[in-house]
Amino acid sequence: MKKIFLDSSAVISLTLNNLLWILDALKEHLDGDFFICPEIKAELVDNPLNTKRFEFEALQVLAQINSGALKIAELTPEANTLYDELLHLANTSFKSKGVWINIVHKGEMQALATAILSGASAFVVDERTTRLLLENPGALRDLLQSKLHTRVEVNRQNLARFRSLTRQIKVIRSVELVLVAYELGTLDRYLPAGTPEAREILLDAVLWGLKLKGCAISEDEIAQVKRIEARVSE
């Protein structure tokens, strides 16, 4: 059984684009389930339900949880211990002006810890920092240094330990989930009628929709994805 874990950023991207429902459709093609961790549920559902802003979006996520399309992973004592360690390591890996920079928050690391211990097939994260930390911490150091206009020291030991703990995690983004849904025809209901370029228009629309709602995908990548999909449909 495959387990795909989602970070809050990926769920938010999908919801803000009215695409959260594709999880249900994708599940039919997945021999497994989609998961979030309890802290992510609090960020996505419990907290916004106490406010007016994003209350309806929270209800949309809740509906997916209630339908079983999105399951809540159990936070075991082992996951709790790993989550503490990951949070500590990530937040003591980069130093500037004499202080460790707290770059990540508990939800992101709890999601990662539960994903690791569940043997997740993939971790879906749209926000740039966690993704860079997992895949290319050198680029994250460059980003911090470039934006903060100051030298950023790296704690190589902590970073190496973090990478060792997370080495089996494979990262995708909401955009890849949407692309699979697009290729499977799940999004065909949105094809504009009366134009031979309907599929290209739909692809462009969903890619830009995701980008403009926060998914970390560059314009160059959008162009590349469009070229890849054009070849697939040939």
Add this chain to the structure above:
Amino acid sequence: MEEVVRQDILSVLAQAEKYILESKISDLKELSNHTIHNCSIFQDHDSIIIAVLIYSLSKVMEKTNGEFSSRVLKSISYARNNLMLKKEEEYRSEIQKLMDYISKTDSMTRKYIQEVIQQAMVKKGGRIYEHGISMARTASILGITPWELMAYVGQSAEVGEFISGRTRQRLEFARSLFKK
């Protein structure tokens, strides 16, 4: 308060007084980004509140009169003097009074002011996220939700920077997870 933070805030307050006196609203808005580096590194309330205060002032001053400006100037000057003397509690208390004053200004509706302050939080959050702090961490620092932040940051061109490649491999891997 870290000394580097104190010095930066003093500099920002001095500049703010100048821009308010000269009615340079766009410069004031730009000035609100000057403490973002410190917000990202120290994640301290003082750096954050100054960024939010200066941005909110720049928006509110577009619609207010001279009486409002003189009250704000008096308050900034008092806060700055206290901070210069390292009287941090008095400084913070004055900044809080200034935030309260802005929130209660009767030249605009309360709803508009709340919107301005909320917008300031999200905009400054967007800047902190651009600096490499994660979405959830940034939202937590500012006391906003990741929903608000995510909806805002997508409009920033800078979020596309420093993204690692692997586009093709990532898509191929995603395809392999699902049956046709």
